[in-house]
Amino acid sequence: MEGICELKKMILLNPGPVCTSERVKNALLKGDMCHREKEFSIILGNVRKKILQAFASNGNYTTTVITGSGTASLEASVCSSVSEGKKLLVINNGVYGDRISRIASAYKIDKVELQYDWRRQPDIKQIENTISKDLDIEVVAMVHHETSTGLLNPIHTIGEITNKYDRTFLVDSISGLGGEEIDLINDNVDICVGSANKCIQGLPGLSFVILKQDEVKRLRNIPARSVYFNLISQLDEQEEKGECPFTPSVHTFYAFDEALDEFLEEGVQNRINRYRKASTFLRKEFKRLGLKFLLPDEFLSNTITALYLPKNMTYTQLHDSLKERGFVIYAGQGQLNAKIFRIANMGEISMEDLETFIKNLQEVLGDSQ
Ligand SMILES: Cc1ncc(COP(=O)(O)O)c(C=O)c1O
Numbered sequence: 001m002e003g004i005c006e007l008k009k010m011i012l013l014n015p016g017p018v019c020t021s022e023r024v025k026n027a028l029l030k031g032d033m034c035h036r037e038k039e040f041s042i043i044l045g046n047v048r049k050k051i052l053q054a055f056a057s058n059g060n061y062t063t064t065v066i067t068g069s070g071t072a073s074l075e076a077s078v079c080s081s082v083s084e085g086k087k088l089l090v091i092n093n094g095v096y097g098d099r100i101s102r103i104a105s106a107y108k109i110d111k112v113e114l115q116y117d118w119r120r121q122p123d124i125k126q127i128e129n130t131i132s133k134d135l136d137i138e139v140v141a142m143v144h145h146e147t148s149t150g151l152l153n154p155i156h157t158i159g160e161i162t163n164k165y166d167r168t169f170l171v172d173s174i175s176g177l178g179g180e181e182i183d184l185i186n187d188n189v190d191i192c193v194g195s196a197n198k199c200i201q202g203l204p205g206l207s208f209v210i211l212k213q214d215e216v217k218r219l220r221n222i223p224a225r226s227v228y229f230n231l232i233s234q235l236d237e238q239e240e241k242g243e244c245p246f247t248p249s250v251h252t253f254y255a256f257d258e259a260l261d262e263f264l265e266e267g268v269q270n271r272i273n274r275y276r277k278a279s280t281f282l283r284k285e286f287k288r289l290g291l292k293f294l295l296p297d298e299f300l301s302n303t304i305t306a307l308y309l310p311k312n313m314t315y316t317q318l319h320d321s322l323k324e325r326g327f328v329i330y331a332g333q334g335q336l337n338a339k340i341f342r343i344a345n346m347g348e349i350s351m352e353d354l355e356t357f358i359k360n361l362q363e364v365l366g367d368s369q
Pocket residue numbers: 015016069070071072074096143145146147148172173174175195
């Protein structure tokens with residue numbers, strides 16, 4: 001207990017869970033509530049309404065919130081959207097593209113996988129060619145913002161292709177929504193997966209899926225592959241009864257509701273602009289400090305910068321020195337694990353915090369010379 005109460009305040013520069021406001025944290029204390037009572041239905045309804053208000057306000061979309069991390073909603077989307085005998089096309093250029101592929105394998109869903117260099121955007125011609133030739137491809141899945149590298153994928157272009165060939169476009173925007181421009185309507189996104197605890201600045205434990213109404217009709221014909229991770233049963237229970245099929249993380253809903261209020265008060269575009277300003281500042285400073293970037297500038301997202309580790313330092317040395325000073329940075333994943341580190345600028349972090357971080361980083365790098 002003592003250890004928890006005395007937890008030092010850390011500036012989290014990892015891509016979620018992020019630093020949250022006092023307002024969001026305090027929402028947890030609203031009190032105990034039974035999830036089968038009308039009070040919970042009101043909160044659930046408000047959360048769903050605010051998600052749609054933020055990301056898909058034209059009335060053609062609906063949403064379901066799932067208790068579970070981002071992967072829960074991703075898994076529900078993948079295993080609920082591909083018909084028996086049809087295929088999923090996975091565009092894979094990072095850890096999270098790979099995760100989509102692993103989910104498909106776990107459910108024995110037939111898939112075609114196009115793998116690309118993690119430092120590049122995918123080959124559009126090859127993707128169009130694959131989709132046009134293989135009529136069994138029913139769903140095309142891609143990550144919007146590859147959190148493993150900080151690379152932005154070309155949502156709009158792929159959406160044009162899936163629309164042209166009348167396929168479902170499933171987008172993992174778990175680290176994109178709220179941090180990057182995405183227009184579900186104009187980008188032809190049919191199924192979009194998001195999470196509470198990244199750019200929306202809520203707490204970990206809730207994720208959601210935004211679905212086109214037409215897509216819901218199609219999904220109804222697909223037999224359930226899972227009891228918990230079933231988009232249709234999750235959605236129907238929420239729409240028809242205002243309830244979740246299984247016990248939801250009630251208190252995390254309070255916090256998510258508050259985070260969505262903060263988000264809408266700030267404005268979606270202003271939130272994106274705030275993150276862009278932060279990453280622009282950080283990148284200018286990283287260049288000044290002589291750090292080398294993993295990606296070319298044109299692929300960079302607003303919220304993650306992947307940098308090669310300095311030659312004379314391991315990740316652990318860098319991480320531990322910065323943590324002692326109050327900053328949590330993030331390691332590389334998969335094939336980049338020993339080569340890079342990542343700095344995320346999602347969450348409730350001020351420009352002053354980032355300036356202090358840069359001063360500390362400069363000192364830590366200097367100490368190692
Ligand atoms: C793009 C993307 N997809 C999926 C996930 C998995 O989310 P979670 O760790 O919340 O399950 C993450 C987490 O960082 C992510 O960034």
